[in-house]
Amino acid sequence: MNLFEVYPLYDVTPVKAKDCYLYDDNNIKYLDLYGGHGVISIGHTHPIYVAKLKNQLDKLGFYSNAIQNPLQVELANKLGEISKCPEYNLFLCNSGAEANENALKLASFQTGKSRVISFQNSFHGRTSAAVAVTDNPKINAPLNKQQITTFLPLNDIGLVETELKKNDVCAIIIEGIQGVGGLDQGRTDFFVALEKLCDDYQAILILDEIQSGYGRSGKFFAFQYHNIKPDIITTAKGMANGFPMGGVLIAPKLKASYGMLGTTFGGNHMACTAALSVLEVIETEELMENVIEVSNYFLSEIKQITQVKKVKGRGLMTGVEFNFEVSDLRKQLIYDYQIFTGGALNKNLLRILPPLTVTKAHIDVLIKALKEILSK
Ligand SMILES: Cc1ncc(COP(=O)(O)O)c(C=O)c1O
Numbered sequence: 325m326n327l328f329e330v331y332p333l334y335d336v337t338p339v340k341a342k343d344c345y346l347y348d349d350n351n352i353k354y355l356d357l358y359g360g361h362g363v364i365s366i367g368h369t370h371p372i373y374v375a376k377l378k379n380q381l382d383k384l385g386f387y388s389n390a391i392q393n394p395l396q397v398e399l400a401n402k403l404g405e406i407s408k409c410p411e412y413n414l415f416l417c418n419s420g421a422e423a424n425e426n427a428l429k430l431a432s433f434q435t436g437k438s439r440v441i442s443f444q445n446s447f448h449g450r451t452s453a454a455v456a457v458t459d460n461p462k463i464n465a466p467l468n469k470q471q472i473t474t475f476l477p478l479n480d481i482g483l484v485e486t487e488l489k490k491n492d493v494c495a496i497i498i499e500g501i502q503g504v505g506g507l508d509q510g511r512t513d514f515f516v517a518l519e520k521l522c523d524d525y526q527a528i529l530i531l532d533e534i535q536s537g538y539g540r541s542g543k544f545f546a547f548q549y550h551n552i553k554p555d556i557i558t559t560a561k562g563m564a565n566g567f568p569m570g571g572v573l574i575a576p577k578l579k580a581s582y583g584m585l586g587t588t589f590g591g592n593h594m595a596c597t598a599a600l601s602v603l604e605v606i607e608t609e610e611l612m613e614n615v616i617e618v619s620n621y622f623l624s625e626i627k628q629i630t631q632v633k634k635v636k637g638r639g640l641m642t643g644v645e646f647n648f649e650v651s652d653l654r655k656q657l658i659y660d661y662q663i664f665t666g667g668a669l670n671k672n673l674l675r676i677l678p679p680l681t682v683t684k685a686h687i688d689v690l691i692k693a694l695k696e697i698l699s700k
Contacts, residue, residue, distance in 0.1 A: 420559075435494040440493065445478075507637035568595070629644075
Protein backbone atom coordinates (compact mmCIF):
# COMPACT_ATOMS: atom_id res chain seq x y z
CA MET A 325 0.00 0.00 0.00
CA ASN A 326 1.21 3.54 -0.73
CA LEU A 327 0.55 6.59 1.35
CA PHE A 328 -2.21 8.93 0.20
CA GLU A 329 0.01 11.79 -0.86
CA VAL A 330 -1.48 14.96 0.54
CA TYR A 331 1.68 16.42 2.05
CA PRO A 332 4.60 17.89 0.09
CA LEU A 333 7.58 16.62 2.13
CA TYR A 334 10.96 18.02 3.02
CA ASP A 335 13.62 15.37 2.59
CA VAL A 336 14.50 15.07 6.28
CA THR A 337 13.79 12.08 8.54
CA PRO A 338 13.92 12.97 12.22
CA VAL A 339 14.36 9.92 14.40
CA LYS A 340 14.94 11.48 17.82
CA ALA A 341 14.61 14.83 19.54
CA LYS A 342 15.58 16.68 22.70
CA ASP A 343 14.19 20.04 23.82
CA CYS A 344 14.61 22.42 20.82
CA TYR A 345 16.58 19.99 18.64
CA LEU A 346 15.68 17.22 16.22
CA TYR A 347 18.18 14.60 14.99
CA ASP A 348 17.79 12.89 11.63
CA ASP A 349 18.67 9.36 10.53
CA ASN A 350 22.25 10.52 9.81
CA ASN A 351 22.44 12.06 13.29
CA ILE A 352 22.40 15.59 11.85
CA LYS A 353 21.07 18.07 14.40
CA TYR A 354 18.30 20.57 13.49
CA LEU A 355 17.14 23.56 15.51
CA ASP A 356 13.35 23.34 15.78
CA LEU A 357 11.86 26.84 15.58
CA TYR A 358 8.52 25.49 14.35
CA GLY A 359 7.54 22.78 16.86
CA GLY A 360 5.78 20.70 14.19
CA HIS A 361 3.09 23.39 13.58
CA GLY A 362 3.23 24.93 17.07
CA VAL A 363 2.67 21.64 18.88
CA ILE A 364 5.83 21.28 20.97
CA SER A 365 5.21 23.48 23.98
CA ILE A 366 7.56 22.15 26.69
CA GLY A 367 10.33 20.90 24.38
CA HIS A 368 10.77 17.50 22.79
CA THR A 369 11.04 14.46 25.09
CA HIS A 370 10.90 16.53 28.27
CA PRO A 371 12.01 14.17 31.11
CA ILE A 372 8.88 14.81 33.22
CA TYR A 373 6.62 14.21 30.21
CA VAL A 374 8.41 11.01 29.20
CA ALA A 375 8.55 9.60 32.75
CA LYS A 376 4.86 10.28 33.43
CA LEU A 377 3.72 8.81 30.12
CA LYS A 378 5.84 5.67 30.58
CA ASN A 379 4.53 5.25 34.11
CA GLN A 380 0.90 5.70 33.01
CA LEU A 381 1.29 3.27 30.11
CA ASP A 382 2.51 0.63 32.56
CA LYS A 383 -0.67 1.16 34.61
CA LEU A 384 -3.55 1.87 32.20
CA GLY A 385 -3.35 3.27 28.66
CA PHE A 386 -7.02 3.52 27.79
CA TYR A 387 -10.54 2.89 28.83
CA SER A 388 -13.70 4.51 27.55
CA ASN A 389 -15.59 7.58 28.76
CA ALA A 390 -18.16 5.31 30.43
CA ILE A 391 -16.02 4.93 33.58
CA GLN A 392 -14.60 7.32 36.20
CA ASN A 393 -11.33 8.87 35.05
CA PRO A 394 -9.83 10.98 37.86
CA LEU A 395 -7.09 12.20 35.49
CA GLN A 396 -9.73 14.17 33.56
CA VAL A 397 -10.91 15.85 36.77
CA GLU A 398 -7.33 16.62 37.79
CA LEU A 399 -6.66 18.10 34.34
CA ALA A 400 -9.81 20.24 34.42
CA ASN A 401 -8.85 21.62 37.86
CA LYS A 402 -5.24 22.30 36.93
CA LEU A 403 -6.16 23.86 33.57
CA GLY A 404 -8.80 26.05 35.20
CA GLU A 405 -6.25 27.27 37.74
CA ILE A 406 -3.31 27.95 35.39
CA SER A 407 -5.45 29.49 32.64
CA LYS A 408 -7.35 31.63 35.19
CA CYS A 409 -10.61 30.22 33.79
CA PRO A 410 -11.73 28.02 36.74
CA GLU A 411 -15.44 28.59 36.15
CA TYR A 412 -15.46 26.94 32.70
CA ASN A 413 -16.34 23.26 32.13
CA LEU A 414 -14.04 21.06 30.07
CA PHE A 415 -14.85 18.66 27.23
CA LEU A 416 -11.89 16.64 25.99
CA CYS A 417 -11.36 15.45 22.42
CA ASN A 418 -8.51 14.55 20.10
CA SER A 419 -7.59 17.45 17.81
CA GLY A 420 -8.10 21.11 17.06
CA ALA A 421 -10.66 20.52 14.33
CA GLU A 422 -12.66 18.28 16.65
CA ALA A 423 -12.56 20.94 19.39
CA ASN A 424 -13.96 23.55 16.98
CA GLU A 425 -16.47 21.07 15.56
CA ASN A 426 -17.86 20.51 19.06
CA ALA A 427 -17.73 24.21 19.94
CA LEU A 428 -19.79 25.10 16.85
CA LYS A 429 -22.22 22.30 17.52
CA LEU A 430 -22.69 23.49 21.11
CA ALA A 431 -23.33 27.04 19.90
CA SER A 432 -25.97 25.78 17.52
CA PHE A 433 -27.61 23.57 20.17
CA GLN A 434 -27.66 26.49 22.61
CA THR A 435 -29.10 29.12 20.27
CA GLY A 436 -31.18 27.02 17.89
CA LYS A 437 -29.53 28.94 15.03
CA SER A 438 -26.97 27.82 12.45
CA ARG A 439 -25.19 30.60 10.52
CA VAL A 440 -21.64 31.35 11.67
CA ILE A 441 -19.57 34.52 11.39
CA SER A 442 -15.91 33.87 10.78
CA PHE A 443 -13.05 36.09 9.55
CA GLN A 444 -11.06 36.50 6.39
CA ASN A 445 -7.88 34.38 6.35
CA SER A 446 -9.11 32.27 9.26
CA PHE A 447 -8.13 28.63 9.75
CA HIS A 448 -10.16 26.42 12.08
CA GLY A 449 -9.48 22.87 10.87
CA ARG A 450 -10.51 20.39 8.21
CA THR A 451 -13.55 18.54 9.53
CA SER A 452 -17.07 19.38 8.46
CA ALA A 453 -18.12 22.44 10.47
CA ALA A 454 -14.53 23.52 11.20
CA VAL A 455 -13.54 23.64 7.53
CA ALA A 456 -16.77 25.42 6.61
CA VAL A 457 -15.71 28.31 8.88
CA THR A 458 -12.18 28.27 7.42
CA ASP A 459 -11.57 30.93 4.79
CA ASN A 460 -10.09 28.69 2.12
CA PRO A 461 -12.44 27.48 -0.65
CA LYS A 462 -9.78 25.04 -1.92
CA ILE A 463 -10.11 22.81 1.15
CA ASN A 464 -13.93 22.98 1.29
CA ALA A 465 -15.68 20.16 -0.62
CA PRO A 466 -19.22 20.70 -1.98
CA LEU A 467 -20.46 18.81 1.10
CA ASN A 468 -18.90 21.40 3.45
CA LYS A 469 -20.37 24.27 1.46
CA GLN A 470 -23.86 23.34 2.69
CA GLN A 471 -23.08 25.10 5.96
CA ILE A 472 -23.63 28.85 5.86
CA THR A 473 -20.69 30.95 6.98
CA THR A 474 -20.18 34.67 6.51
CA PHE A 475 -16.53 35.76 6.32
CA LEU A 476 -15.86 39.32 7.44
CA PRO A 477 -12.69 41.40 7.65
CA LEU A 478 -11.05 41.57 11.09
CA ASN A 479 -11.66 44.75 13.08
CA ASP A 480 -14.81 45.96 11.25
CA ILE A 481 -17.38 45.79 14.04
CA GLY A 482 -20.05 47.59 11.98
CA LEU A 483 -20.17 44.71 9.50
CA VAL A 484 -20.43 42.20 12.37
CA GLU A 485 -23.44 43.99 13.84
CA THR A 486 -25.15 44.19 10.44
CA GLU A 487 -24.94 40.38 10.20
CA LEU A 488 -25.99 39.76 13.82
CA LYS A 489 -29.11 41.90 13.31
CA LYS A 490 -30.43 39.21 10.96
CA ASN A 491 -30.83 37.03 14.09
CA ASP A 492 -29.75 33.77 12.48
CA VAL A 493 -26.14 33.67 13.75
CA CYS A 494 -25.33 30.95 16.30
CA ALA A 495 -21.64 31.76 16.72
CA ILE A 496 -18.78 34.06 15.98
CA ILE A 497 -15.51 32.14 15.77
CA ILE A 498 -12.19 33.93 15.88
CA GLU A 499 -8.56 32.99 16.45
CA GLY A 500 -6.77 34.66 19.38
CA ILE A 501 -4.06 35.39 16.83
CA GLN A 502 -4.48 34.10 13.28
CA GLY A 503 -2.06 31.23 12.64
CA VAL A 504 -2.11 29.67 9.18
CA GLY A 505 -3.57 32.88 7.69
CA GLY A 506 -0.55 34.96 8.64
CA LEU A 507 -0.44 36.26 12.24
CA ASP A 508 -3.02 39.05 11.97
CA GLN A 509 -5.16 39.71 15.03
CA GLY A 510 -8.17 41.63 16.24
CA ARG A 511 -7.65 44.88 18.15
CA THR A 512 -8.72 45.04 21.81
CA ASP A 513 -11.69 47.32 21.03
CA PHE A 514 -12.83 44.78 18.41
CA PHE A 515 -12.69 41.80 20.80
CA VAL A 516 -14.49 43.79 23.51
CA ALA A 517 -17.22 44.81 21.06
CA LEU A 518 -17.57 41.21 19.80
CA GLU A 519 -18.15 40.04 23.37
CA LYS A 520 -20.85 42.65 23.91
CA LEU A 521 -22.59 42.08 20.57
CA CYS A 522 -22.67 38.32 21.14
CA ASP A 523 -24.51 39.00 24.40
CA ASP A 524 -26.87 41.48 22.76
CA TYR A 525 -27.82 39.16 19.89
CA GLN A 526 -27.65 35.78 21.71
CA ALA A 527 -24.75 34.44 19.68
CA ILE A 528 -21.89 32.40 21.15
CA LEU A 529 -18.38 33.84 21.05
CA ILE A 530 -15.86 31.06 20.30
CA LEU A 531 -12.19 31.87 20.79
CA ASP A 532 -10.01 29.47 18.83
CA GLU A 533 -6.85 29.32 20.95
CA ILE A 534 -5.64 26.11 19.32
CA GLN A 535 -2.44 27.74 18.09
CA SER A 536 -2.29 30.94 20.16
CA GLY A 537 -3.11 29.32 23.51
CA TYR A 538 -1.13 27.40 26.11
CA GLY A 539 1.24 30.24 26.90
CA ARG A 540 2.51 30.82 23.38
CA SER A 541 1.50 34.49 23.37
CA GLY A 542 3.02 35.18 26.82
CA LYS A 543 -0.39 34.91 28.50
CA PHE A 544 -2.10 31.53 28.84
CA PHE A 545 -4.66 32.53 26.17
CA ALA A 546 -4.02 35.32 23.66
CA PHE A 547 -7.53 36.76 24.22
CA GLN A 548 -6.44 37.56 27.79
CA TYR A 549 -4.58 40.56 26.34
CA HIS A 550 -8.06 41.99 25.62
CA ASN A 551 -9.70 41.36 28.97
CA ILE A 552 -12.71 39.46 27.63
CA LYS A 553 -14.41 36.20 28.64
CA PRO A 554 -15.50 34.18 25.61
CA ASP A 555 -18.39 31.73 25.84
CA ILE A 556 -16.23 28.90 24.48
CA ILE A 557 -12.45 28.50 24.18
CA THR A 558 -10.91 25.77 22.03
CA THR A 559 -7.43 24.30 22.55
CA ALA A 560 -5.22 21.59 21.05
CA LYS A 561 -1.65 21.74 19.62
CA GLY A 562 0.55 22.64 22.64
CA MET A 563 -1.92 21.07 25.06
CA ALA A 564 -0.21 17.66 25.19
CA ASN A 565 3.17 18.38 23.51
CA GLY A 566 2.49 16.06 20.57
CA PHE A 567 0.08 13.56 22.09
CA PRO A 568 -3.15 14.05 20.07
CA MET A 569 -5.55 16.02 22.23
CA GLY A 570 -8.07 18.84 22.03
CA GLY A 571 -10.17 20.65 24.60
CA VAL A 572 -13.32 22.75 24.68
CA LEU A 573 -13.62 25.13 27.64
CA ILE A 574 -17.30 25.95 28.06
CA ALA A 575 -18.75 28.85 30.07
CA PRO A 576 -21.28 27.87 32.79
CA LYS A 577 -24.23 29.38 30.88
CA LEU A 578 -23.97 26.49 28.39
CA LYS A 579 -25.50 23.47 30.07
CA ALA A 580 -24.46 19.87 29.43
CA SER A 581 -26.82 16.96 28.90
CA TYR A 582 -25.95 13.28 28.58
CA GLY A 583 -25.10 12.30 25.03
CA MET A 584 -24.90 15.88 23.75
CA LEU A 585 -21.21 15.45 22.83
CA GLY A 586 -19.03 12.36 22.87
CA THR A 587 -15.86 10.65 21.71
CA THR A 588 -14.20 7.26 22.06
CA PHE A 589 -10.60 8.36 22.54
CA GLY A 590 -10.99 11.93 23.88
CA GLY A 591 -9.57 12.47 27.37
CA ASN A 592 -8.00 9.02 27.58
CA HIS A 593 -5.49 8.22 30.32
CA MET A 594 -2.40 8.78 28.19
CA ALA A 595 -3.65 12.09 26.76
CA CYS A 596 -4.58 13.42 30.22
CA THR A 597 -1.19 12.40 31.59
CA ALA A 598 0.54 14.18 28.72
CA ALA A 599 -1.59 17.30 29.27
CA LEU A 600 -0.97 17.29 33.03
CA SER A 601 2.79 17.08 32.49
CA VAL A 602 2.61 20.03 30.07
CA LEU A 603 0.83 22.19 32.66
CA GLU A 604 3.28 21.13 35.37
CA VAL A 605 6.28 22.10 33.23
CA ILE A 606 4.72 25.39 32.04
CA GLU A 607 4.28 26.30 35.69
CA THR A 608 7.49 25.01 37.29
CA GLU A 609 9.79 26.18 34.49
CA GLU A 610 7.96 29.53 34.23
CA LEU A 611 7.62 29.13 30.49
CA MET A 612 5.22 32.06 30.01
CA GLU A 613 7.87 34.33 31.53
CA ASN A 614 10.40 32.79 29.14
CA VAL A 615 8.05 33.53 26.21
CA ILE A 616 8.00 37.23 27.12
CA GLU A 617 11.76 37.43 27.64
CA VAL A 618 12.79 35.55 24.49
CA SER A 619 10.17 37.18 22.28
CA ASN A 620 11.31 40.67 23.37
CA TYR A 621 14.85 39.62 22.52
CA PHE A 622 13.67 38.30 19.15
CA LEU A 623 11.94 41.60 18.38
CA SER A 624 15.08 43.59 19.13
CA GLU A 625 17.43 41.24 17.24
CA ILE A 626 15.30 40.81 14.11
CA LYS A 627 15.79 44.55 13.49
CA GLN A 628 19.28 43.64 12.25
CA ILE A 629 17.69 41.97 9.23
CA THR A 630 17.05 44.99 7.05
CA GLN A 631 15.08 43.00 4.45
CA VAL A 632 12.27 42.36 6.99
CA LYS A 633 9.16 44.34 6.06
CA LYS A 634 7.06 43.67 9.14
CA VAL A 635 7.03 41.49 12.26
CA LYS A 636 3.57 40.19 13.22
CA GLY A 637 1.99 38.18 16.02
CA ARG A 638 2.77 38.11 19.72
CA GLY A 639 5.09 36.18 22.03
CA LEU A 640 6.48 33.05 20.42
CA MET A 641 3.81 33.09 17.73
CA THR A 642 5.64 35.29 15.28
CA GLY A 643 5.49 36.02 11.58
CA VAL A 644 8.39 37.71 9.81
CA GLU A 645 7.21 39.28 6.58
CA PHE A 646 9.50 39.92 3.61
CA ASN A 647 8.72 41.43 0.24
CA PHE A 648 9.49 38.11 -1.47
CA GLU A 649 8.17 34.56 -1.16
CA VAL A 650 9.95 32.66 1.61
CA SER A 651 9.77 29.07 0.33
CA ASP A 652 13.40 29.13 -0.91
CA LEU A 653 14.53 30.83 2.28
CA ARG A 654 12.88 28.08 4.34
CA LYS A 655 14.60 25.41 2.23
CA GLN A 656 17.98 27.09 2.72
CA LEU A 657 17.34 27.34 6.47
CA ILE A 658 16.63 23.61 6.62
CA TYR A 659 19.21 22.20 4.23
CA ASP A 660 22.10 24.64 4.67
CA TYR A 661 21.63 25.82 8.27
CA GLN A 662 19.57 22.96 9.82
CA ILE A 663 16.82 25.25 11.13
CA PHE A 664 13.11 24.43 10.92
CA THR A 665 10.70 27.34 10.39
CA GLY A 666 7.14 27.50 9.03
CA GLY A 667 5.22 29.13 6.19
CA ALA A 668 1.71 30.63 6.00
CA LEU A 669 -1.09 31.34 3.53
CA ASN A 670 0.70 34.66 3.07
CA LYS A 671 3.65 33.32 1.06
CA ASN A 672 5.95 36.17 2.11
CA LEU A 673 5.71 35.23 5.78
CA LEU A 674 8.17 33.11 7.74
CA ARG A 675 6.41 31.62 10.75
CA ILE A 676 8.34 31.07 14.00
CA LEU A 677 6.59 28.80 16.54
CA PRO A 678 9.39 27.34 18.68
CA PRO A 679 9.03 25.25 21.81
CA LEU A 680 8.33 27.63 24.71
CA THR A 681 11.69 26.53 26.19
CA VAL A 682 13.61 28.28 23.38
CA THR A 683 16.52 30.49 24.49
CA LYS A 684 18.14 33.72 23.30
CA ALA A 685 21.07 31.65 22.03
CA HIS A 686 18.68 29.81 19.69
CA ILE A 687 17.40 33.13 18.38
CA ASP A 688 21.00 34.20 17.72
CA VAL A 689 21.46 31.11 15.54
CA LEU A 690 18.45 32.10 13.41
CA ILE A 691 19.52 35.74 13.10
CA LYS A 692 23.04 34.71 12.02
CA ALA A 693 21.64 32.32 9.41
CA LEU A 694 19.19 34.92 8.04
CA LYS A 695 21.99 37.50 7.79
CA GLU A 696 24.22 35.10 5.88
CA ILE A 697 21.52 33.87 3.49
CA LEU A 698 20.13 37.31 2.74
CA SER A 699 23.52 38.90 2.12
CA LYS A 700 24.38 36.37 -0.63
C1 LIG B 1 -6.15 28.13 14.83
C2 LIG B 1 -6.32 26.68 14.46
N1 LIG B 1 -7.50 26.08 14.64
C3 LIG B 1 -7.70 24.78 14.35
C4 LIG B 1 -6.67 24.01 13.82
C5 LIG B 1 -6.91 22.57 13.50
O1 LIG B 1 -6.22 21.76 14.39
P1 LIG B 1 -5.96 20.21 14.04
O2 LIG B 1 -4.98 20.18 12.90
O3 LIG B 1 -5.41 19.63 15.31
O4 LIG B 1 -7.25 19.62 13.67
C6 LIG B 1 -5.41 24.59 13.61
C7 LIG B 1 -4.32 23.82 13.00
O5 LIG B 1 -3.38 24.34 12.44
C8 LIG B 1 -5.23 25.97 13.93
O6 LIG B 1 -4.06 26.58 13.73
